[in-house]
Amino acid sequence: MKEIAISLRNIVKAYRKYSSKHRFNTLKSAFIDGTIFRDFKPEEVFMAVNNVSLDIEKGKTVGIIGENGSGKSTLLKIIAGIIRPNRGTVITKGRISALIELGAGFHPEISGRENIFINGIILGLTKKEIKEKYDEIVRFAELEDFIEQPVKTYSSGMFMRLGFSVAINVNPDILLVDEVLAVGDASFVPKCIDKINEFKRSGKTIVFVSHDLETVARITDEAIWMKKGQIVMRGYPRQVVDAYLQDISEKEESKHKEEKKEESVPVDNKRWGDKSVEIISVKIKDLTGKEKFIYSPEDGMIVELEVKANEEKDDFGFGIGILNGEGHVVYGTNTFLENLMGKKLKKGLHKVVFKISKLNLINGFYFIDVASHSKDGTPYDYHHLLHKFRVDSNKRDVGVYRMNHQWNFDDGIEFRKY
Amino acid sequence: MFIIEKIKTIYRSRLLISNLVSRELKARYRGSVLGFLWTFLNPLLLMLVYTLAFGIILKPRYPIPELKTALDYSLFLFTGLLPWIWFSSSIIEAGNVLSIHGALIKKVLFPVEVLPIMTVTANFINFLLGLPILILFFIILGHPLTWYVFFSIPVMIIQFFFTLGLAFFVAALTVHFKDVQNLIANLLTLWFFGTPIIYPFNFEPILKSKIIKTALLLNPFTHIVEGYQYSFFFGSLPHWKKLSVTFIVSLLFFLAGYYFFDRVKDTFAEEV
Numbered sequence: 237m238k239e240i241a242i243s244l245r246n247i248v249k250a251y252r253k254y255s256s257k258h259r260f261n262t263l264k265s266a267f268i269d270g271t272i273f274r275d276f277k278p279e280e281v282f283m284a285v286n287n288v289s290l291d292i293e294k295g296k297t298v299g300i301i302g303e304n305g306s307g308k309s310t311l312l313k314i315i316a317g318i319i320r321p322n323r324g325t326v327i328t329k330g331r332i333s334a335l336i337e338l339g340a341g342f343h344p345e346i347s348g349r350e351n352i353f354i355n356g357i358i359l360g361l362t363k364k365e366i367k368e369k370y371d372e373i374v375r376f377a378e379l380e381d382f383i384e385q386p387v388k389t390y391s392s393g394m395f396m397r398l399g400f401s402v403a404i405n406v407n408p409d410i411l412l413v414d415e416v417l418a419v420g421d422a423s424f425v426p427k428c429i430d431k432i433n434e435f436k437r438s439g440k441t442i443v444f445v446s447h448d449l450e451t452v453a454r455i456t457d458e459a460i461w462m463k464k465g466q467i468v469m470r471g472y473p474r475q476v477v478d479a480y481l482q483d484i485s486e487k488e489e490s491k492h493k494e495e496k497k498e499e500s501v502p503v504d505n506k507r508w509g510d511k512s513v514e515i516i517s518v519k520i521k522d523l524t525g526k527e528k529f530i531y532s533p534e535d536g537m538i539v540e541l542e543v544k545a546n547e548e549k550d551d552f553g554f555g556i557g558i559l560n561g562e563g564h565v566v567y568g569t570n571t572f573l574e575n576l577m578g579k580k581l582k583k584g585l586h587k588v589v590f591k592i593s594k595l596n597l598i599n600g601f602y603f604i605d606v607a608s609h610s611k612d613g614t615p616y617d618y619h620h621l622l623h624k625f626r627v628d629s630n631k632r633d634v635g636v637y638r639m640n641h642q643w644n645f646d647d648g649i650e651f652r653k654y
Numbered sequence: 655m656f657i658i659e660k661i662k663t664i665y666r667s668r669l670l671i672s673n674l675v676s677r678e679l680k681a682r683y684r685g686s687v688l689g690f691l692w693t694f695l696n697p698l699l700l701m702l703v704y705t706l707a708f709g710i711i712l713k714p715r716y717p718i719p720e721l722k723t724a725l726d727y728s729l730f731l732f733t734g735l736l737p738w739i740w741f742s743s744s745i746i747e748a749g750n751v752l753s754i755h756g757a758l759i760k761k762v763l764f765p766v767e768v769l770p771i772m773t774v775t776a777n778f779i780n781f782l783l784g785l786p787i788l789i790l791f792f793i794i795l796g797h798p799l800t801w802y803v804f805f806s807i808p809v810m811i812i813q814f815f816f817t818l819g820l821a822f823f824v825a826a827l828t829v830h831f832k833d834v835q836n837l838i839a840n841l842l843t844l845w846f847f848g849t850p851i852i853y854p855f856n857f858e859p860i861l862k863s864k865i866i867k868t869a870l871l872l873n874p875f876t877h878i879v880e881g882y883q884y885s886f887f888f889g890s891l892p893h894w895k896k897l898s899v900t901f902i903v904s905l906l907f908f909l910a911g912y913y914f915f916d917r918v919k920d921t922f923a924e925e926v
Contacts, residue, residue: 318763318923334763336761336762340758345681346684358670358764362669
């Protein structure tokens with residue numbers, strides 16, 4: 237039986253909303269009837285954490301993911317003891333340091349040095365402990381030259397570094413981290429991650445709340461997915477992250493469908509041409525033929541056009557362009573460019589399919605422009621920025637498109653996988 | 655037991671309190687040219703204003719033997735003003751202290767009661783720093799000081815508990831009802847004039863009117879201020895019976911305030 241560091245049982249936390257009228261009544265009756273305790277009653281209750289039980293083993297690094305408002309930060313604050321749950325018990329073993337807001341309690345008017353001492357005391361250190369760690373704190377924060385300056389003169393990066401450095405040097409048994417790494421500058425964040433990994437190696441328990449799913453998948457032993465105040469899934473980080481992403485995708489797809497319904501009326505500056513060859517509908521599908529909104533870079537795509545020729549034509553062609561969110565064309569082509577000369581287009585309904593075997597795109601939103609046009613480029617029907625899809629990648633590579641690639645190294649080069 | 659548990663909490667937080675108080679005092683005048691001198695200048699300037707207004711422009715209609723000259727009057731005034739500044743600044747700051755330090759309440763595990771204690775203590779130290787000035791003035795103006803001065807020490811203890819009790823109430827209520835702050839600011843003005851600070855308790859119109867006299871007697875701060883006036887200005891034994899009652903009232907006030915604060919403090923993290 238492993239040792240348990242954090243044990244939560246049936247935790248319930250409800251947030252209350254008061255209206256201003258209620259507030260006035262409360263004040264009035266509080267003074268008149270003396271019912272001030274009873275009257276602190278809410279009108280509306282929002283369940284931030286709803287009956288959560290959780291055991292975290294000592295030495296484990298656990299990540300909590302979930303959408304905004306899913307209750308993960310509240311849960312972290314409950315573990316830290318900052319918020320008292322309405323119901324349920326919290327048992328924690330050992331000293332806790334919570335990195336919830338870095339530099340909380342720093343006083344702007346006094347120097348970094350004075351703030352280190354006061355913040356250390358607030359976080360539960362003795363004066364002697366702070367003295368011993370002082371040099372390390374300053375060195376880690378890289379603030380040797382500024383430490384005697386008032387904190388109000390610090391940049392936000394310096395402020396954050398100092399806050400992180402003090403909090404991490406409390407030397408806790410349990411470290412709670414809430415999204416603080418999101419605000420750091422590029423060189424400091426890896427340093428923080430290193431420090432967290434160092435904690436991990438020395439067998440401390442870490443609970444980590446983050447939107448950065450990659451980091452969660454990389455540094456945690458276990459992930460917890462919270463939704464609407466409850467734990468939906470718990471387990472191997474990669475699996476949980478994937479399940480969470482899938483859930484978000486489905487949600488966004490249904491949202492996208494609704495949006496599409498609303499904007500069914502074509503906007504003039506997004507569509508032009510004489511409509512002699514009309515593009516009636518554009519469907520974006522995956523290779524299995526299912527309509528989708530979110531794609532992975534490895535996925536293929538089918539763009540299906542329904543075309544209605546209002547008259548017979550011999551001068552015609554079809555074009556397609558994929559634009560990224562900034563409006564740059566990632567790729568564009570048409571039938572003429574691919575040496576297909578229009579010969580005959582019968583009057584009536586037709587289907588045109590454009591198949592992409594692999595998208596190879598990076599994260600982001602994309603637009604598809606489609607057109608039917610004549611050889612000299614006169615459009616019959618042009619759809620500009622009317623069709624949209626999204627690429628959701630867990631990779632953070634940059635650029636316009638994702639080249640097919642691989643790395644090769646000789647035997648003298650080794651990597652640690654994370 | 656509530657009291658024992660709370661004494662333990664405060665004892666455990668002593669290092670925190672002392673550091674917060676010294677930070678508060680350091681930060682207060684940081685950045686101003688005169689810096690710490692303001693601790694002395696503020697009550698001095700206030701005394702000059704009141705001496706000008708009530709000692710010279712509105713000369714007392716009913717002269718009191720001890721307060722014949724404007725200089726005597728200014729000394730008398732200063733004796734009462736210093737403790738009043740401690741009291742009123744503490745109460746006004748207590749209304750802000752939780753929201754100013756909201757980050758601590760919301761983001762750090764922190765014994766919240768430390769904040770009102772810090773406010774009252776910081777202002778107490780400011781008061782103590784004002785005392786040498788007061789004594790200096792007594793010496794310069796040739797007003798005799800007696801050993802009765804040391805009777806002001808128990809008076810300070812009484813005032814400390816009384817102020818802290820009220821500070822707890824004001825701090826906790828302001829979190830939920832911002833109106834309390836405005837209410838308190840105006841109430842303090844009334845309270846100031848309802849306390850024998852700019853006039854002595856044995857001022858003739860007071861002794862004549864039964865209602866005013868009773869009201870003044872019911873005001874705990876009357877006895878606290880009189881305690882200082884007796885031990886410093888009049889050089890005699892403070893009225894120990896009235897002070898004993900005030901002490902008990904102050905203690906009850908302190909306990910009630912602390913208890914109320916403790917009962918509602920779990921809501922602070924959401925409301926601040």
